Amino acid sequence: MGLMEGKTGLIVGIAxxxxxxxxxxESLLREGATCLFTHLPGEKMERRVRRSCESLGVDDPWLQPLNAASDxxxxxxxxxxxxxxxxxxFLVHSIAFADKDWLKEGAFTHTPREVFRDAVDISAYTFAAMADRAAPxxxxxxxxxxxxxxxxxxxxxxxxxxxxxKSALESTTRYLALELGQNEIRCNAISGGPFRTMSAMAVGGFGKIMDVVAERAPLRRNVEGREVGDAAVFLLSNLSSGVTGQVLYxxxxxxxxxM
Ligand SMILES: NC(=O)c1ccc[n+]([C@@H]2O[C@H](COP(=O)([O-])OP(=O)(O)OC[C@H]3O[C@@H](n4cnc5c(N)ncnc54)[C@H](O)[C@@H]3O)[C@@H](O)[C@H]2O)c1
Incomplete structure (x- = not known):
């Protein structure tokens, strides 16, 4: 029997x-979970996510449009x-956004107010907004x-x-864990290594970061997607029943x- 048998959860963030x-x-489905999905609004986005669901073996997915900026x-x-x-x-929050014009080396000091606000809103506040609706x-x-x-x-x-x-997201995780723990709801974060995705490519220094990790990390390589997937199974299953408010690297x- 799979570790997630009988569990139903929402996964937000497949592009x-x-x-x-x-x-x-992929890891959750392998362990028997029922997964529900969202896509950014628009036909093109829906097609793309539907295709990803099919390649996961979910031919008729529960799929709803969601721009997490909208209450x-x-x-x-x-x-x-x-x-x-x-x-x-269970709930998987795997979304982030920041205007890529401000993700260049040397640009931070000039970040405009609305760019700062939108990044924290979409990448951190939305975890609290989803938790508030998921908890009941x-x-x-x-x-x-x-x-x-x-x-x-x-x-x-x-x-x-x-x-x-991301600092705001990790802090949000701890405060959610503190408040929701009395209802046996656990909240944790995975701190994933650099991995070539659409969002990651928007970060100016990304290639350099990957090279440094491959050279110096104890495992002398970058992380694989399935390793983050399997860590998620641990945190979302009963295996981690005593773990909350943590960041798992x-x-x-x-x-x-x-160094
Ligand atoms: N790739 C990496 O190197 C890396 C490393 C550590 C953490 N992360 C984090 O992993 C998470 C997933 O990113 P990814 O690397 O898989 O990239 P990705 O581009 O595949 O996924 C990002 C997702 O965020 C969604 N999104 C953006 N704005 C949204 C909004 N307003 N409403 C709803 N969804 C929205 C996109 O549709 C997309 O599905 C992010 O939080 C990212 O910061 C990524």
């Missing part, structure tokens, strides 16, 4: 077959889950995760305002060394 969320879904769309998604499934056991559906307890990066803690070239947003050990 294509390279997305971290895609690998997380109305968030309300609609969770209301539809309640209507169709009645409960939720987690009637038997539950587990939520968000995906962070080491740039939350240390300054990484070109990561800029996204690093600020899945980064080939890079965050554990000085």
């Amino acid at each position: 294509n077959e390279r997305s971290y969320a895609y690998f997380i879904a 109305e769309e968030l309300d609609a998604v969770f209301k539809q889950i309640e209507t169709d499934h009645g409960k939720l056991d 559906l987690m009637k038997d307890g539950g587990s939520m995760i968000a995906i962070s990066y080491y740039g939350a803690e240390k300054a990484a070239p070109g990561y800029n305002v996204m690093g600020v947003a 899945v980064d080939c050990g890079f965050s554990s060394i000085v």
Whole structure:
């Protein structure tokens, strides 16, 4: 029997077959989970995510449009889950956004107010906004995760305002864990190593970061998508029933060394 048998959850963040969320879904499905999905509004986005679901072996996915910046769309998604499934056991928040013009080396000091605000809104606040709507559906307890990066803690070239947003995301994780724990709902973050996805390519210094990890990380390589997927299974399954408010590094050990 799979570790996620009988559990139903929402996965937000598949853009294509390279997305971290895609690998997380792959591992969860392998362990028997029922996965529900969202796509950014628009036919093209829907087609793309539907194709990814098919390649995961889910031919008739539960799939709803969601721009997480909209409270109305968030309300609609969770209301539809309640209507169709009645409960939720897990939530995967795997989204981030910052205007790529400000993700260049040397650009941070000039970041405009609205760019800063939007990055923190989409990349961090939305985890709290989703948790607020998901928690009432987690009637038997539950587990939520968000995906962070080491740039939350240390300054990484070109990561800029996204690093600020990830610090906010990790702190949001701890405050959610504190408040939701009394209902046996756990909230954790995975700090994933650099991985070539659509979002990652928008970060100015990304290639350089990958090269440094491959050279210096204890495992002397970059992380694979399935490694983040399998860590997500751990955090979303009963295996981690005593773990909440934590950041789990899945980064080939890079965050554990000085040089
Ligand atoms: N790729 C990496 O190197 C890396 C490393 C550590 C953490 N992360 C984090 O992993 C998560 C997933 O990113 P990824 O690397 O898989 O890239 P990705 O581009 O495949 O996924 C990003 C997702 O965010 C979604 N998104 C953006 N704005 C949205 C909005 N307003 N509403 C709803 N969805 C929105 C996109 O549609 C996309 O599905 C992000 O939080 C990212 O910061 C990535």
